[in-house]
Amino acid sequence: MTTAIRSEFDQGIALTPHPDEPGRYEAELGAGWQIGGGVNGGLLLAVAGHAISLANSADNVNGTDNERSADAANGAAAHRHPLSITGHYLSASRPGPASVLTGTVRRGRTLTTGTASLVQDGEERLRVLATYGDLTTLDGEVATSAEPPVMPVPDACIGVEHAPPQLIEQAALLERFDLRLDPATVGWALGQPSRNGRIQGWFRLADGRQPDPLLLLLVADALPPVTFDLGMPGWAPTIELTVHLRAVPAPGWLRVSHATRNLAGGYFEEDCEIWDEAGRLVAQSRQLARAPRPA
């Protein structure tokens, strides 16, 4: 038996199929992915997203030979990438074992819709609804009018090593990242938030693991809450996060921007864009989060 050295992220989203219950997977939520006392919501979405991807493939290798050939012929085997995935966060996850229960809503020729429930200690933490396809088979036309965020090169940005110690302390997951924030959007770390409602920077994993679709689910929730830039420090729990994956990311740095334009009634939206090193807008996400309570 050989032991492959896995990246921290691949270890973080690793799943073991339950021997008796098809569609059920066992996970081990790592302490290294914590933020503010819970496991990061993007990592949880990647764990659940991974489970649906495995379930879609497994559905495909079960069944009769005829069903398998039909699936292979219509390409259903390849519904491994979430095109649109929504997670509703129900309770805070802790490091330790968790189960993911998946279900298929509809399997079509080009798209499969499915659900996942992440359960820990008998309590549901996260419910997911998603539509999967295969990003590698999409037609090549790109007519994006959006422009990537403008910021200095990574070496002119602010690394995590300069973050306030109390932030690092609460955010073990930052040690997994090579995150370089645009100096124009980190005034909050020095007590001078820009109040523009924007935080942006360069992202890659510290251990060199290259981006892929599942990593983008983590990245969509990886930056500090955009409310820091509004002068609101504190915890901003995600109610719901939806990510659209639009292309397989190229290797290298990702450019990530978070912005909010509507903080009201105790909630705010956080829009995230993720651009790859080839200049492609590879993911767009939006979350609804609870605004931090005044200290």
Place this chain on the structure above:
Amino acid sequence: MTTAIRSEFDQGIALTPHPDEPGRYEAELGAGWQIGGGVNGGLLLAVAGHAISLANSADNVNGTDNERSADAANGAAAHRHPLSITGHYLSASRPGPASVLTGTVRRGRTLTTGTASLVQDGEERLRVLATYGDLTTLDGEVATSAEPPVMPVPDACIGVEHAPPQLIEQAALLERFDLRLDPATVGWALGQPSRNGRIQGWFRLADGRQPDPLLLLLVADALPPVTFDLGMPGWAPTIELTVHLRAVPAPGWLRVSHATRNLAGGYFEEDCEIWDEAGRLVAQSRQLARAPRPA
């Protein structure tokens, strides 16, 4: 027995609780809400959203007296508004009877998360996952930096009566609307799309029924597809639509803008903002849709 005169929209989303199955509701999808051969996706989301709202209230009046008092004390009775609602569109709906099956995922003190499946002829049309609360109880602070879309007053905009006949023919639902599009964003109707990827206008219901949270779910998918403005006529089926409701809308006109910035790989995102007559950003939505196939 008296018969109340109901608005077209209230009739469109009317539901009858199933006598034997708690959480199941019967609907009648009206021919007047069709577009491009199917029932409009926003109307379907409003039907499913209505069902979850009823189910949340019904959960609350069932159970023991003690449970009822506990619910009343913690305000759970009032989880009647979707704060974040996501629908995945599985197959095209036709006018006629449909059933909505609801389920509760988690009932909390301030939020309840639930699901709905809209089923017709034994086939699932729409799967919904949503978190509900009570918009009337949110704290009053508003710090919105977004600006409402700038456009001429309704009387200087283009009414539906000027739409191309082939559009009206395919879109019975337009007769339910008093929709006035900004002249700057209707060049496509004359064969001169701006190619900015934006369509905006004023919206109210033709029969004078005032806006409320459920109506906003319809409005989020009520304008012509924004791809018209990119010079791509044709049907743009919604894969997934997520709406965040942020406030109860004031009576009067709604200002609605649709925009896309990332048409690629055969899909595009459509972002919608809905502003009420009091100048409040009451809803934000995003959908992932399939780009129209070239004619």
